[in-house]
Amino acid sequence: MSSNYKSSSIPSKKLLLILCAFLIFCLLGYCTHCFSHTSSNEASYTATVTKLVVKNYDNASKFLVYVRLVDTGEIHVLQITDSFSNWLFDSSKLYDSIEVDKTYIFTVYGYKNKILSEYENILSIEEVSSPQEEQQ
Numbered sequence: 001m002s003s004n005y006k007s008s009s010i011p012s013k014k015l016l017l018i019l020c021a022f023l024i025f026c027l028l029g030y031c032t033h034c035f036s037h038t039s040s041n042e043a044s045y046t047a048t049v050t051k052l053v054v055k056n057y058d059n060a061s062k063f064l065v066y067v068r069l070v071d072t073g074e075i076h077v078l079q080i081t082d083s084f085s086n087w088l089f090d091s092s093k094l095y096d097s098i099e100v101d102k103t104y105i106f107t108v109y110g111y112k113n114k115i116l117s118e119y120e121n122i123l124s125i126e127e128v129s130s131p132q133e134e135q136q
Contacts, residue, residue: 041109043120046070046128048103052095063095065122070103078108079119094122103128 047067055062063080080091098104104127108120 041111042123043108045076045106045108046103047076047106049098049100050075052098052100063091064119065098067106077119078106078122080122094125098125
């Protein structure tokens with residue numbers, strides 16, 4: 001008695017095609033989310049740096065910049081991390097260019113998430129000269 005039964009150990013072509021389509025759909029959705037998330041909430045702050053901190057996690061570091069907003073006096077924590085979607089790949093160099101007690105215009109994106117310890121990410125900085133420096 002012969003059997004026309006196919007082995008179920010190898011996934012069928014349809015199942016493999018559906019899985020590939022699902023993975024591509026997820027990847028495209030993630031990329032779309034990243035690009036819209038970063039460009040939709042870009043902001044600028046003029047703030048004075050109060051503290052610089054490096055937090056080390058396993059093989060990675062997070063650069064944190066504590067600032068006091070010039071217009072309101074509020075304290076904010078900003079981070080500097082590499083960002084593929086914003087073509088930022090030199091976060092350590094950007095971090096090294098920031099000095100405590102100096103005032104900068106920070107261009108940032110992202111949202112603060114206390115649970116995940118995520119903060120707005122700094123894209124660029126521009127030092128603001130003090131009135132005393134302009135007089136000299």
